[in-house]
Amino acid sequence: MDSIVIRFSAPFTLESNYCYLTTKNFKSNFLSSIPRTKSFNFKLENQTKGQNGVVFDESAYEAERLSLDAKARQSMAETSKREVEMGTEDDPKAWKWVIRKRVWDLMETRNFSQNPRPVHHRIPNFVGAAVAAKNLGGLEEFQVAGCVKVNPDSPQKQVRFLTLSGGKKLLTPQPRLRTGFFSVLESSMLSPSTINEACTSVGVAKYGRPIGLDEKIKVDLIVIGSVAVDPKTGARLGKGEGFAELEYGMLRYMGAIDDSTPVVTSVHDCQLVDDIPVEKLLIHDVPVDIICTPTQVIFTNTTIPKPQGIYWDKLSPEKLGQIRILRELKSRIERETGQKLPSSPSEKLPPTAQRKRR
Structure with missing residues (x-):
């Protein structure tokens, strides 16, 4: 396999363990000029495969x-x-x-x-x-x-x-x-x-x-x-x-x-x-x-009672909005019991990461 060194605005390195670069614009503007008999393989720096083979x-x-x-x-x-x-x-x-x-x-x-x-x-x-x-x-x-x-x-x-x-x-x-x-x-x-x-x-x-x-x-x-x-x-x-x-x-x-x-x-x-x-x-x-x-x-030999679960009346709508797993749990309990769980008043919270809806 032939290889070539190319400078990109984002960092790339050539390694033996690689993933294929498939950016559409790159393919249309550059790869079309490369003979089809050649193969080029790149790996984004700091990208690795985590559990289940997902690129991290x-x-x-x-x-x-x-x-x-x-x-x-x-x-x-x-x-x-x-x-x-x-x-x-x-x-x-x-x-x-x-x-x-x-x-x-x-x-x-x-x-x-x-x-x-x-x-x-x-x-x-x-x-x-x-x-x-x-x-x-x-x-x-x-x-x-x-x-x-x-x-x-x-x-x-x-x-x-x-x-x-x-x-x-x-x-x-x-x-x-x-x-x-x-x-x-x-x-x-x-x-x-x-x-x-x-x-x-x-x-x-x-x-x-x-x-x-x-x-x-x-x-x-x-x-x-x-x-x-x-x-x-x-x-x-x-x-x-x-x-x-x-x-x-x-x-x-x-x-x-x-x-x-x-x-x-x-x-x-x-x-x-x-x-x-x-x-x-x-x-x-x-x-x-x-x-x-x-x-x-x-x-400590503490005598303070330990929490028995989630206290929904202490959770604001904003807190629930940030934490998907809590929303899932709340929905599950409401389905199982047929009753709507309470929540606390609204509060100002820090922003969280964008998540894909499942």
Whole structure:
């Protein structure tokens, strides 16, 4: 086969593993001038085949993720400012933003957080996250678990690595559930050289097997990120979007978890607080059973009830509009029960990715 080097406005490389370039305009304007006996093969850089042979554009996925994350953080910043200004009497969630901001400010001021920074409106990628993950990996609850659900945030990347390298099944949600539901990864899907990549958001999308609501799966341990957590009560605050609660509720609906499924978080010691008012927690807030920091492991013996499912009256129409899997679940329940489920008042939300209707 003959080959030729051509300069394009988009990056191309010639490789032995290739896909055919079939752009219509290119064929009509260029290929018509090439003798038909010749064959040209190109591969778009950063495009690889993921699970099920689907071409996955890593650069496009990461660029979109970063853009949407930035917009989401801006929206959360506006929400926190608005709710704090309204005060606790007008908004029962304002106190949460006060605690979050105190922790975020402390971590920034004392450099307790690694990149990405600034740490505000994120699950902090705290200094010592790998050590905390090692402590988590030493838990009996982790060692006996066959399937571990781990959040997709940066500070829990090492937990995801320990899960896969330990031969366990890893269940990870798509970031903000924006492009799907959960992805399952197993060490048998990966090579030693790809396990580390599979622990990233791009790697999960590239190597993971997407699952739906009818997947028969048992989750033995849940690992979630936190902004602040009370070691005496197990009360926890996330970054304020509520996705950990939604993921927990959907797993309850699927029968994948129950009240006995341990919930663990890994945080910096400065994220331990003692002023989360348990009486002000909402019914869908998820408490934690175990806290792992770089210096200690804490069993909270929490008495806070765990959520029993999705609380539809807490979900706005905008939130449902963003998350296809939630719309599917709502429609299914309404069909099965013959009753329309409630929803909360409207709210302003960050934009999400464009999705194809199914």
